[in-house]
Amino acid sequence: MPRSARRTSLFATALAITVTTVTACAGGDTATQSGKAAATEGPAPKGVTLTLWHNTADSPALLNLYKAYEKKSGNTIKLVDIPADSFPSTVQTKWATGARPDILEWHGNQTDALSLNVAANMLDLSKLSFVRKEADLAKVSGSVGGKTYAATIGALSVSGIFYNKQVFAQAGLEPPENYDDLAADCKTLKAKAPDVAPLFEAGGSQWPPQILSAFNYLAESNDNQAYDASILDGKAKLSDADGPFVAALTAYDKLRRAGCFNSDRTTAKWEDQMKAVLEGKAAMVAQNSDSIGLLNADANGDTAEVDASVGFVGVSATKPVATYAPSPLGTYYVPSTGDSQKERAAVDFIEFATGAGYADYIKEAKIIPTLSGATTPELQGLLQDVKKAYDQGATLSFNSEIPGFGNFGPESSKLLAAQESPQQVAEKMQAYYRQAAAAAKQ
Structure with a gap:
């Protein structure tokens, strides 16, 4: 069966090489700085409380990743539950009110990225090290105008x-x-x-x-x-x-x-x-x-x-x-809130989730990695069925x-x-x- 060149390239990097694949109202006003690059210089602040709008379908491994970051960083992640069965509409409704989290779990596909106008409202993460490890996935997930606004660590x-x-x-x-x-x-x-x-x-x-x-x-x-x-x-x-x-x-x-x-x-x-x-x-x-x-x-x-x-x-x-499609579970954006301390801490979370905390997360989640450098764990039988279906020529939604x-x-x-x-x-x-x-x- 013919396979999409783009899909094949993505999977070769993000899967087949075995190292692949809200609120209570946090954080400030709607951003007006289009394409603002994420700040990575200097030590990340400690003692910061970060509000994360997250999908209630998050796996235990993702929930434990949040706890691991808190332990490592000294910061606190305040989870704001977004019901899985109404996830898209709930996020978009809250977003339309001007409410912003410090970290947003959201869909990576371009349609949903555009629905939140990520180029104006999110930090540009293109220079972070995870982008290289995502390879072609970074061009698909959370990508608008050639810039990457999201990190995807969950399975496709x-x-x-x-x-x-x-x-x-x-x-x-x-x-x-x-x-x-x-x-x-x-x-x-x-x-x-x-x-x-x-x-x-x-x-x-x-x-x-x-x-x-x-x-x-x-x-x-x-x-x-x-x-x-x-x-x-x-x-x-x-x-x-x-x-x-x-x-x-x-x-x-x-x-x-x-x-x-x-x-x-x-x-x-x-x-x-x-x-x-x-x-x-x-x-x-x-x-x-x-x-x-x-x-x-x-x-x-x-x-x-x-x-x-x-x-x-x-x-x-x-x-x-x-x-x-890129899954919303484990795909993270950093909204531009105008609070430089929280923005820097949120970027620190992205760096941890795609760096020091990534291997432990993949091991616990037992999923196919989306970043190179991680070992694919033994997969559940049903997930092996999914991988087989993907290998047979799956196309981008x-x-x-x-x-x-x-x-x-x-x-x-x-x-x-x-x-x-x-x-x-x-x-x-x-x-x-x-x-x-x-x-x-x-």
Whole structure:
């Protein structure tokens, strides 16, 4: 299978070479200093309290990394929990009020970076040593205008299909490879396992329906960012009736009309869908690899139980292709708050997380490193499935470089609820894209 040159280069550096892959209102006014470089000279201050807006899905290893930094530095990290099931909307709402943390855990893809105007609001981290160790990943994650504004230490977020092995075995099914397989498996499961939801959706959290309604389907179309380029160059529109985006939404809507989803699809949450596939109440869930931590937690830390129960494969329109993006879990920005002491301490945290504290974090997290120089630990079986799907030719998630896709969560949820048609959703997303692209040029 052909592999994206850019993806291959990233993985060779960030994964395959075994050393890869809020508030209570902290920190000051909205920054106006575009591209302000992070200060690294002189000793970092001690006794500083840093507010960190963090995703509640952070792994124990990340939480322990924060504690390790406190012990090493003499500074305090005040965690402000951002609920995982509403993470994007909650951060953006808080951000819009002018509230700022000292450290922000946030998505690395360009769409979400632009949504917070990182060039004006974050410190430029391009000269920090981790950028060299991230290699091509630094050009993708937290990167705008050729500058790197984020450090990514969490594993890459790979999206595909989680499936319950026992349910599939009992129904005599093999894991799906494409959307025709999903439809056929749905039909078989409805006949042979009527008490099991063939596909479990979580419209109550808004963002999960994006994965099956578009991201997975379009993986094969975005090899070497081809589909992204066609949209950005104006050669294609998201609203093209015969285009890949409308085809993705249409395929998703057919699954809905065929009764493939759970009865509470519009109200169920992300946590519900992962628990359902683990317990065999759902045969399949379209999600990303960040969710493995939740599966492990649902199994009370028994990773052997998770590995025995759940598998992972990549799927796209016609081929077994996964899609990936920098994960928000373990991707950190330093907002420009105007408080030079806190900014310097926040940069010190970045240097620790990507330096002295990194090896211990990777060892505890048992994930594929994103920085060179670290040894890949023994991986959980389900994560080995994810790595295999990535190795087979995963492509960068098509929304990563298209502005305006912060609105897709609510729109895909409307499609799930039959409140809008595929074409209506596509028309709206094209309008959002044009608005965001125009604003980015101002």
